Amino acid sequence: MLDLRAIVDDYLQRCFAAEERPRVTELAVLLDVSREHVSRQFAAIYGNSLSGYLKQAQLAYAKQLLVASSLSTCRIAYMAGYGTRRNFHRVFRVSTGTSPDVFRRSRNVSSQNDEASAPYPQSSRVPQ
DSSP states (O other): OOOOOHHHHHHHHHHHHHOOOOOOOHHHHHHTTTTTHHHHHHHHSSSSSSHHHHHHHHHHHHHHHHHHHOOHHHHHHHHHHOOOOOHHHHHHHHHHOOOHHHHHHHHHHHHHGGGGGGGGGOSSSSSO
């Protein structure tokens, strides 16, 4: 049996590298199954929706870029597949309750305080 999570994570990495939004439909085409089939299979195995997992990974990647880089939020919006800065800000605020800029400032202050105590560098992979 295929490791569906590994396939999905590989797909996410390719989307982010190409600065494209991850889509269930596109993933289904790559797997040569229907959108409904891959969604049902993912939910049965992992207990959450595939579309929700893709959105969560997309947001996690954007958060990682906000904290670990000095890239503009416009650039991060494109890199994470949101298309426009406006769309990124809207989705980010709905999901987190704050703007990307406020999130970045709050994390940069706390990461400067924690930097000396960090035992190892953070991973560059999309959080699971």
